[in-house]
Amino acid sequence: MPLGRVAVSRGLAAAFVTSAAVLVAAAAFAQPPAGHYPYFPADSIWTRDVSNAPLDPESATVINWLATHGGWGSGVMRIDFSIEVVEGSAPLRAFEPKRDDDEFYDPDCDEGPVPLPDDGALEGEDGYACLGGGDCHLIVVDRPGERLYEMWRADVIGDGPEASDFLGGCMAVWDLGNTYLDNGRGQDCTSADGAGFPIAPLLFNADEVAAGSIDHAIRFILPNSRIRDNIYVHPATHSTGPTIGPPQAPPYGAHLRLRADFPLASLDSEAERVIARAMQKYGMFLADGGTLALTAQSDRFTTAKWQNLLPGNIQYALGELQVSDFQMVNGGARYNWLGNCERTFPLFNDGFEVPVLPKWSAKSP
Secondary structure, three states, X not given: OOOOOOOOOHHHHHHHOOHHHHHHHHHHHOOOOOOOOOOOOOOOHHHOOOOOOOEOXXXXXXXXXXXXXXXXXXXXXXXXXXXXXXXXXXXXXOOEEOOOOOOOOOOOOOOOOEEOOOOOOOOOOOOOOOOOOOOOOEEEEEOOOOEEEEEOOOEEEOOHHHOOEEEEOOEEEXXXXXXXXXXXXXXXXXXXXXXXXXXXXHOEOHHHHXXXXXXXXXXXXXXXXXXXXXXEEOOOOOOOOOOOEOOOOOOEXXXXXXXXXXXXXXXXXXXXXXXXXXXXXXXXXXXXXXXOOEEEEOOOOOOOOHHHHOOOOHHHOOOOOOHHHEXXXXXXXXXXXXXXXXXXXXXXXXXXXXXXXXXXXXXXX
């Protein structure tokens, strides 16, 4: 499969400029509050207006199949509010990759120290310990360092610098100064998410909704039986073994857009209309397997709170949106997932950004 052009890392180039320039850039990046934009440069695919983009040739087939085979994960669009986004640069903690548990993969995943700011938390947890048996995503944004750390199946035993053990599944370190190309971190490579995407830039949060505008695409998921078997389209770079959907099912990376003629006035609140407008302008990307269709950021670290924005049972706030209200934006070539990750630049090993050579091991480039 073609690997495509190698991404140009503005983060690496910044290492060679003067220290004064680095301090200015860091100050500029430190402005957004917890879990807010910007994440990547303005030309990122996640902030691309697709309101007039051409439809995929398979759009009608995929939408009709999905609508007649269960639709969203539980049959109705629901929202998951459990993922946390923590901001901070310290303290740094090294982790032990969970290779023996088949949760850390070489060369897909990155190693090195991870910031664990005080009072942070994993997805669905009150702190950094994975107690509930879920995906336990750890997401930390280091604005001054221009890094986004995302880890699947993180588990920190103990608190703060006294923690006795830090175990981690696949970690993806994203360079916030880099405009990633369609093949992201590498063809056939996963991340902390099934499709190989970053997670945080696709989460919508309560402060964005309260301000009246979500200026980026949204993450959505489907059951594995409704995802095309071992096929993905860019900007996805990965599929997963459990997918068993037929050729009519959406592939990983499918980009859905709410129809322009959807009656926004029929929604019960302005908050719902804000989310729906983002779906019309930026769309939503199929990122992982699961039941709850949409993923919002927890309001633990935001000023606005979901309960004050969305009516009734907030998990069902957009329940009237049907699969048939969407179209699939043109995704281009289809790729067979072969499990043969070929990393692109940059790559993070033991906390340092290094070039990718034709052959690479987890420990030394």
